Amino acid sequence: MQKIIFLKYGELSTKKDNRNYFLKILNDNIKFVLNDVNIYYDYGRMFIEPNIDDFEKVIEKLQKIFGIHEIVIAYKSLDRDLDNIKENVINLIKDKEFKTFKVEVKRSNKKYPVDGMELRKIFGSHILKNKDNIKVDVNNPELVINVEIRLKEVLIYFSSIKGIGGYPVSSLGKGLLMLSGGIDSPVAGYLAMKRGIKLEAIYFESPPHTSERALNKVKALAQKLALYNHNIKLHIINFTEIQEEIYKNIPHEYLITIMRRMMYRISALVAYNSNAKVLINGESVGQVASQTLTSMNVINEVVKIPVIRPVCCFDKLEIIDLSKKIDTYETSILPYEDCCTIFVPDHPVINPLKEKCYEYEKLIPYEDMIYKAVKSKQTITISSLDNREFKDLL
Ligand code: ATP
Ligand code: MG
Numbered sequence: 001m002q003k004i005i006f007l008k009y010g011e012l013s014t015k016k017d018n019r020n021y022f023l024k025i026l027n028d029n030i031k032f033v034l035n036d037v038n039i040y041y042d043y044g045r046m047f048i049e050p051n052i053d054d055f056e057k058v059i060e061k062l063q064k065i066f067g068i069h070e071i072v073i074a075y076k077s078l079d080r081d082l083d084n085i086k087e088n089v090i091n092l093i094k095d096k097e098f099k100t101f102k103v104e105v106k107r108s109n110k111k112y113p114v115d116g117m118e119l120r121k122i123f124g125s126h127i128l129k130n131k132d133n134i135k136v137d138v139n140n141p142e143l144v145i146n147v148e149i150r151l152k153e154v155l156i157y158f159s160s161i162k163g164i165g166g167y168p169v170s171s172l173g174k175g176l177l178m179l180s181g182g183i184d185s186p187v188a189g190y191l192a193m194k195r196g197i198k199l200e201a202i203y204f205e206s207p208p209h210t211s212e213r214a215l216n217k218v219k220a221l222a223q224k225l226a227l228y229n230h231n232i233k234l235h236i237i238n239f240t241e242i243q244e245e246i247y248k249n250i251p252h253e254y255l256i257t258i259m260r261r262m263m264y265r266i267s268a269l270v271a272y273n274s275n276a277k278v279l280i281n282g283e284s285v286g287q288v289a290s291q292t293l294t295s296m297n298v299i300n301e302v303v304k305i306p307v308i309r310p311v312c313c314f315d316k317l318e319i320i321d322l323s324k325k326i327d328t329y330e331t332s333i334l335p336y337e338d339c340c341t342i343f344v345p346d347h348p349v350i351n352p353l354k355e356k357c358y359e360y361e362k363l364i365p366y367e368d369m370i371y372k373a374v375k376s377k378q379t380i381t382i383s384s385l386d387n388r389e390f391k392d393l394l
Pocket of ligand 1: 177178179180181182183184185186202203204205280281282283287288
C-alpha cells in the first residue's frame with residue numbers, strides 16, 4: 001500500500017456545471033506551492049503523492065490553500081480483491097491502540113460486487129476476529145476505520161485534518177485590496193481571498209510624512225497575504241501632493257471625507273487598469289467617523305465599482321482574533337505612521353454632506369493630481385516564496 005494524501009473539496013463539489021473549472025484552478029494553485037509533487041484528480045477527490053519524508057511539510061502548505069476542506073492521509077492500493085482489502089485493513093490497525101471502533105465504507109465504484117452495508121459487516125467482523133479486547137461503538141468510537149472502494153483504487157484511512165475551506169484563489173476573478181498598515185485591511189484581504197478572489201493591493205503613502213518603514217510594514221503584510229495567494233502585485237501611490245492640498249485648502253472637519261473620496265477614485269482607476277472587478281477594504285461600520293453609514297455613502301458615491309468590506313460587521317475584537325490567526329497582527333501593531341494618522345483632524349464630520357464635498361473639491365485641482373498620482377505609481381510583485389525580505393527591514 002502506498003501512503004498518500006487526498007483532499008475533499010466540500011463546497012466546490014456542489015458546483016455542477018463548472019466544477020472542472022474550479023478543480024483546474026485548485027490543481028494549479030497546489031502545483032504552484034508543491035512544484036515537484038505528483039497530483040491528479042477527479043470530481044470527488046484530489047490525490048497528492050509526496051515523498052515519504054515530506055508529509056508534514058506538504059500538509060502545512062495545503063492548510064494555507066483555499067478550496068480545500070479536508071486533508072486526509074490515506075493508504076492506497078490498486079488491489080480490489082476483498083480478501084486482500086481485509087488483510088490490508090488488519091495490517092494498518094494492528095499497532096493502533098483502541099478499545100472501540102466503527103467501520104465506514106464508501107463505495108463510489110457502484111459495480112463492485114458487494115454492497116456498502118455488507119462490506120461494513122464483513123470488515124467489522126474480520127477486525128473483531130483479528131484483534132483482542134475491542135468492540136464496535138457506532139456512536140462514539142475511538143477509531144473510525146474508513147474504507148473507500150473507488151473505480152481504480154481502494155483507500156483506507158482513519159482521520160482527517162481540516163482545510164481552510166473557501167474557493168480556490170483566482171476562481172472568482174481579481175480584486176484590488178486597499179491595504180493600509182492597520183489591523184483591519186489584511187484581514188479583509190484574507191477573507192476576500194477565501195471567497196476565491198485573487199488580490200492585488202494598493203497602498204497610499206505620503207513621504208516624507210510617512211516613513212520608508214511604514215511602506216515596509218505594508219510590504220510585509222502583503223507578503224503574509226501572499227502565502228495564500230502565490231504573489232501579490234502591490235501598487236504604491238504617492239499621495240503627498242493630494243493630501244497636502246487637501247490639508248491646506250479644505251475645512252479640517254472634511255479632511256478625511258475628501259481624502260477618502262480621493263483614495264476611492266484612485267483605487268477605482270487602478271482597479272480598472274488591472275482588470276480587478278471589485279475594491280476591497282477594511283472598513284467596519286461605526287469604527288471611526290469615516291465609517292458611519294452616512295460617511296460611507298458620501299465616500300462610496302464617487303466610484304461605480306462594487307466595494308466589498310469583508311469585516312464591515314465584525315467587532316474589533318473579532319477582527320483582532322482573526323488577524324492573530326492569520327499571523328498579521330504582530331506586524332499590524334508596529335507603530336509606524338501611515339498617511340491617515342498624520343492628517344487626522346480633531347473633529348472629523350460624522351454626517352458629511354456630499355454637496356459640501358463638491359463645493360470643497362472645487363478648491364483643489366484634484367483631477368490633475370489624481371492623473372499624476374496614478375501615472376507615477378510604482379508596482380512591485382511580492383511573492384510568498386522570497387520570505388523574510390521585508391520583515392528584516394522593519
Ligand atoms: P485598518 O483599517 O487596516 O486597521 P486603519 O484603521 O488605519 O487600518 P482606516 O482609517 O480604518 O484604516 O481606513 C479604513 C480602510 O481604508 C482600511 O482598512 C484600508 O482598507 C483603507 N486604507 C486606509 N488607509 C490606507 C492607505 N494608506 N492605503 C491603502 N488603503 C488604506
Ligand atoms: Mg480600521
